[in-house]
Amino acid sequence: MGLRSGSRRRLDQEGQEPSSQGVLGRLGAVRRAQQISTYGVGAMVAIGDQSFLVSGLDSWKVEPDFDIREPRLESDLHVRGFHLPPASDPPAGDGVRVRRFPTTYSCQGCGALKPYSGFNSPKGRGHCGQCDRAVTPSRFVVACAKGHLSEFPYWEWTHRRREAASPGSTDRCRMKLISTGRTASLRSIVIQCSCGKKASHEGAFSGKEMARLGITCQGHRPWLGDEAAQPGCGEALQALQRGASAAWFPVVRSALTIPPWHKALMQMVMRREHRRHLVGKDDAHIAEYALDEGWLADGRYTPADIVDAVRTLEAAEREQDTDPENPDAFELADRLRTEEFRQLSSTTEDQHFVCVPANATADSPTVPGVEQTMLVKRLREVRVRGAGSAHPGNPGAGAG
Known part of the structure; x- marks a missing residue:
């Protein structure tokens, strides 16, 4: 599927243009x-020498009708169906939206460290407007146990302060990323400010130093946009x-389509245009509707x-409508399995599900503890994700 930039305003800022089809x-x-x-909602994806974040489902273009029905999985997840991710070609849909993340970039020439839009790159080129060298996204980001994701706090880390940079301080304090090259350790990566302050990345990954400096999570959720933060998080970064x-990390739920849900009749009854005329109706109405639709004509x-x-x-x-006090995911999986x-x-052979005993002979090897071997020739598995994202400590969801 196609990955497309998240907004026309951002296209203008970054020197890109919408296509002729809009x-x-x-x-x-x-x-x-x-x-x-791999690339669900909230996941970072590298495209060339740039980095983007898959946007939330609210930015995806999906049709109101569900693409896939799997009643057993729907019942356990308390949903009414599943959508396929958008298609890649413009005539079929406008793809999956992405947002630039991290927005902090550094220049490979002059070492400038600032937002991507501040480099004044020529249109269509990720180059520094000052030295014409390529700019690369920040190597580091930060996340908290609740799943929030943020830019690495370079200003606070360099100035050893818990307060965020005040408005306008980015212009007054010009940041640089310098790699001394002496060793491969984080100590060789130094952030330097025009005010004279500097600090290496040593200790940044332990989490203890950020906690000591009082640098805590601000609740950012960049996959949903700049205004989607959850204030008051305060978790360690x-x-x-x-x-x-x-x-x-993705959290995926899956189920096999087994009888009776695999049967062509069930798939037909579950279709939206038929379901609304059948569910909740009496037997006579259902039989009359089936006759009108021609389902009884061939005697099938x-x-x-x-x-x-x-x-x-x-x-x-x-x-599905009864909520068993939000049962544990392991309980749901156990019931499905x-x-x-x-x-x-058991033996089943039809159009959508074929499971037969394996052809064992007297010479076939036996496996201790295995009483029966079945050969599955045809099977459908439905795998889904939900509408969140997952970062360390918060296994969330994506789209399916």
């Missing part, structure tokens, strides 16, 4: 499957490498089959 500028692409496991695998289904499918769907939705194990232990 779609925001395309920056790169990732596979749809990666939106579930942990420095992270921008591209580290530990900077973001009987009125009783249609009614049974609708009642099964209603029962699943009643279970128990149902799946029971189904995978």
